[in-house]
Amino acid sequence: MPDMRGRISIEPQGDVLVIQGAIDKTAGLTALLEQARDRRLVLDLGGITFINSLGVRDWIRMQAAAQRGGIAVELRRVAEPLVHQLNMIIATRGAARVTSFFAPYACDTCGREDSLLIDAIAHARGLSQLEPPAMSCAECGAQMVFNDFPERYFSFLSV
Amino acid sequence: MISSGRLRAPSILIVHPDHKTQRTVQRVLGGTGYGIDVADDLGQAVRLIAHLEPILVVLDGSAMAAPNIKQFFAAAKTRGAEACMTLVGAAQLEHMPRILGLGAVTNLLVHPMPLLGEELTITAQKLLRSDLFGAEKYLLWGTRLCSTTLTRASQRAHLVGELAEQIRTRGQSARVASMAMLVTDELLSNAVHNAPVDERGTHYRAELARDAELELDARHEVGLRWGCDGRYLAIEVTDPFGSLERDTVLRALVQNDVKDSGGGAGMGIALTYRSCDHLVFNLAPGKRTEVIALIDVRYPHSERVPASSYNVFVERS
Numbered sequence A: 001m002p003d004m005r006g007r008i009s010i011e012p013q014g015d016v017l018v019i020q021g022a023i024d025k026t027a028g029l030t031a032l033l034e035q036a037r038d039r040r041l042v043l044d045l046g047g048i049t050f051i052n053s054l055g056v057r058d059w060i061r062m063q064a065a066a067q068r069g070g071i072a073v074e075l076r077r078v079a080e081p082l083v084h085q086l087n088m089i090i091a092t093r094g095a096a097r098v099t100s101f102f103a104p105y106a107c108d109t110c111g112r113e114d115s116l117l118i119d120a121i122a123h124a125r126g127l128s129q130l131e132p133p134a135m136s137c138a139e140c141g142a143q144m145v146f147n148d149f150p151e152r153y154f155s156f157l158s159v
Numbered sequence B: 001m002i003s004s005g006r007l008r009a010p011s012i013l014i015v016h017p018d019h020k021t022q023r024t025v026q027r028v029l030g031g032t033g034y035g036i037d038v039a040d041d042l043g044q045a046v047r048l049i050a051h052l053e054p055i056l057v058v059l060d061g062s063a064m065a066a067p068n069i070k071q072f073f074a075a076a077k078t079r080g081a082e083a084c085m086t087l088v089g090a091a092q093l094e095h096m097p098r099i100l101g102l103g104a105v106t107n108l109l110v111h112p113m114p115l116l117g118e119e120l121t122i123t124a125q126k127l128l129r130s131d132l133f134g135a136e137k138y139l140l141w142g143t144r145l146c147s148t149t150l151t152r153a154s155q156r157a158h159l160v161g162e163l164a165e166q167i168r169t170r171g172q173s174a175r176v177a178s179m180a181m182l183v184t185d186e187l188l189s190n191a192v193h194n195a196p197v198d199e200r201g202t203h204y205r206a207e208l209a210r211d212a213e214l215e216l217d218a219r220h221e222v223g224l225r226w227g228c229d230g231r232y233l234a235i236e237v238t239d240p241f242g243s244l245e246r247d248t249v250l251r252a253l254v255q256n257d258v259k260d261s262g263g264g265a266g267m268g269i270a271l272t273y274r275s276c277d278h279l280v281f282n283l284a285p286g287k288r289t290e291v292i293a294l295i296d297v298r299y300p301h302s303e304r305v306p307a308s309s310y311n312v313f314v315e316r317s
Helices: A029-035 A053-068 A080-088 A124-128 B019-030 B042-049 B061-065 B069-078 B090-102 B117-129 B155-169 B174-194 B246-252 B268-275
Strands: A009-013 A016-023 A040-051 A072-076 A100-106 A113-119 B011-015 B035-039 B054-060 B083-089 B107-111 B146-150 B222-228 B232-239 B278-284 B288-296 B309-314
Touching: A016 A029, A016 A053, A029 A040, A029 A053, A040 A053, A040 A080, A040 B174, A053 A072, A053 B268, A080 A100, A080 B174, A080 B268, A113 B174, B011 B019, B011 B042, B019 B035, B019 B054, B019 B117, B035 B042, B042 B054, B042 B069, B054 B061, B054 B117, B061 B069, B061 B083, B061 B090, B069 B090, B083 B090, B083 B117, B090 B107, B107 B117, B117 B309, B146 B155, B146 B174, B155 B174, B155 B222, B174 B222, B174 B232, B174 B268, B174 B288, B246 B268, B246 B278, B246 B309, B268 B288
Parallel strands: A016 A040, A040 A072, B011 B035, B011 B054, B054 B083, B083 B107, B278 B309
Antiparallel strands: A009 A016, A100 A113, B107 B309, B146 B222, B222 B232, B232 B288, B278 B288
16 A cells, blocks of 8 residues: 655656655645756656645646746646645646546445546547546446546536 | 424524425424424515524525525524524535625535435534534444544644555545545644634744644644544544634635645635535634544445535534
């Protein structure tokens, strides 16, 4: 089981910055913009386990600085805690483009709950109609149900 | 209009247009032993309340859109009502901004149809008995609460991580653990930094950096308890200052902007409210503040509603 409140780690993998751990006061996210290439910054956020209100402030500062500097930010594999913040506080969205994100699913047959990756581009049409893509349970193969309210969970995609 | 009698002792006033819901609420609250008066709409309620001394008024969420709602709240306050409780069903969620914006609704219960009887009863009993404190009231009998005390500010991150691991170990999902972490972190941060107040009312730790080390002596210790009964995960944080005020809470719930500077981001209560299913403030002015966040751990979410309840209880002096 990962340390859910572990400190943030940032690791470049090709053109992508992979961010893992907790985003809080110590995250220093604005510094990431220095690693933008050709005015483009791609963040893999699948490993984010936690973000508190001070982390949200830092995130908003990073987004605002990116907009001022004309840097296009792409967010990949956005973890649920960050999706939650994108939905709650509009300023966190900035001008970033979300290309994929994790979402909660549950299996009515075996009771398993999972956070599953959704390709926001491939499923753009369905998501705009608040229809989550179908997913199969990794344990029993049954069709899983989306385990949140689509009108709430997908609201960050509507801007 | 259905009226249960001519009792003029402290009573409960229900204002709801649907007679079936009227009767259901009446039956639930009848268990308190108080007289119940019922009105179909605010016009009737305004006329009726002039002859009553309701300790509690229970309103349907749709009443919030009525033009005379402020007149009703003023009349209720004049007649000594201790609290206004609003019931919001799944079909009435559009009234939420109005309810929150009024700043007069101290108790909001968001419920699937027809009614969340447990929360209604607990809210009424707490008000009527003046027995406010303790997360046990929201959990099934016998649910064990884990308890710890924060004696240094730097323990916060460790405690939050440990709580998340224990929640996962007990079979809860990553979603629940993630919500619990956010809620616990924000509530502990508020209790450590925003609660301490001196004799002049100055919040002397509010602007300190949240990652700075602070020794929390007996006067500043913060209590954390949590437990889960299979329906709710309850997280309770207590500080010994009692400096949080009712109106501050009601303003904070609707906060949408992050403070750009200062020790905190000014969003702790709002984020906590939006990250749990029911947020309860038990305020004993000058003595203690207890905040209880309830996270519904059931799945799928068919019995849940995409909005959260809250209560603000103030201990009578």
